Amino acid sequence: MTHPEHLTIHEAHDLLKSKQISSVELTKSLLKRIEEVDPKVKAFMTVTGDLALQQAAQADKKIAAGECSPLTGVPGVMKDVLCTKGVRTTCSSKMLEHFLPPYNATVIEKLYANGMVLLGKANMDEFAMGSSTENSAYFTTHNPWDLTRIPGGSSGGSAAAVAAGEGCFALGSDTGGSIRQPAGFCSITGLKPTYGRVSRYGLIAFASSLDQIGPMTKDVTDSAIVMNAISGRDERDSTSVDCPVPDFTKSLNKDIKGMRLGIPKEYFVEGMQPEVAAAMEIAIAKLEELGASVERGVSLPSTPYALAVYYIIAPSEASANLARYDGVKYGFSFQGTDSMWEAMEKTRQFGFGPEVKRRIMLGTYALSAGYYDAYYLKAQKVRTLIRMEFDKAFEKYDALITPTSPTVPFKAGEKGDDPLAMYLSDVCTLPINIAGVPAISIPAGFASGLPIGMQIIAKPFAEETIFRIAHAYEQATGWQKMNPKV
């Protein structure tokens, strides 16, 4: 085992099961890798070394006893928006700097039950609001492919950790592209499942009608393995859906002959970099070569409204969700006053960063008396139009193919203090959350050494279709095997 840092889940599993490596050995080598490269990449908010080694030792006992699920003894990294019992969970916010959750998120419980080893918690944009990790209240994560560039966001720490070989896999959360955009920027595989496929219990809420948790992995097989572990109805999340969970790995290793793929023209937006458009052309040609029937020029005419719809709905929900940070029950609490209201206002003034405040303000405005119909209700109606267009497209096509992002990863600081410029980096991913459908980003090449992601979108609960196409493409191209030199 020469490069433990590049092991996928399924490769690690094979080695663990055949006792060629122990989980303790694997965990130690990944902790050493973190020590070596994380000062440069800065993917981790918290490294849980001692806990990881304890869990690894337990996993080794299970393996010795013949219990070896695909995740037993496999070290993973969790975005710091997921509650981990007794392990600091900050949401990369000063508001939760010392927060120790009293319970585990359902996805964490499920991964623990499968024998996962927790390596640590990954940096992110504060409260998952952002596209670069530059909104983290602590530090910016660097893209392992070019340390002067951002890894994308908000799950930028998770993506960078996986790309840099600081963990076998990660979980992220995706409200408007926060799994897929960083996956694309770091050349890894990131799936946003169908809304309701994975329980959100213990996911610190941003926009509850859009948020989903999903896997960020080194290849498509790993994505299917993690989905097998985390999917399913959970009584503690009433929006999780009671829909049968298939064995997603059964969708792998199938051909895509005759599958109908649509290329929606609205996703090839103005301002898209020519390198991205060129890479997409090559990727689409590859899908055709693999036997898919591709139709270009498909139209989803309401797509250009998605940005406005998203930036009304998401901040509105955020303004309600983040009302809980009042300095009373947990989190930062301003102490320098005897006035209840002043304490609350100061707690929120000093506890939240600028982007979080901006979105709370935006959402509060959109929901306030006199503006509700013009903004929030109008956005919800246009949301219906966007959903209907997807429904219609999926009557004709098995999946839609788009770029994940209109650009390659940008330089840290490049978007400056222009929130709209930053919001535009998510134009290709936002409509998917609005419609609640599943989508994956997989590596689709490079432009001057910088990663480009391809997005595959399917109808609700058709993750199997996505895996089938993604795996066929991945096996034909091998982009997932490329690793950055950190």
Add this chain to the structure above:
Amino acid sequence: MKLSREEVLHIAALAKLGMTEDDIHHFGDQLSNILENFEVLKGVDTEGIPPTAQANSVCNVMRDDVIAPSLSQEEVLANAPKRDGEFFRIRPVME
């Protein structure tokens, strides 16, 4: 459309967000610019289109009210900035 200083202060008060003078100017300009970009929605014909609050069809989920273990008082209070025995301690609400 440009948000006035009064509007910014009104929203901040509704959101219980303390603001510096700089914040008021800064957020005022940025929010105005963002809201201006949202004007595109006004041109969309949504006559007879119902709103979508959530994308999947699940609604009114019911379950039996079963007694089950919950967090202990100690766990619930463990992150409290200020506590008084088994209570969260807050400042006087009525003056």
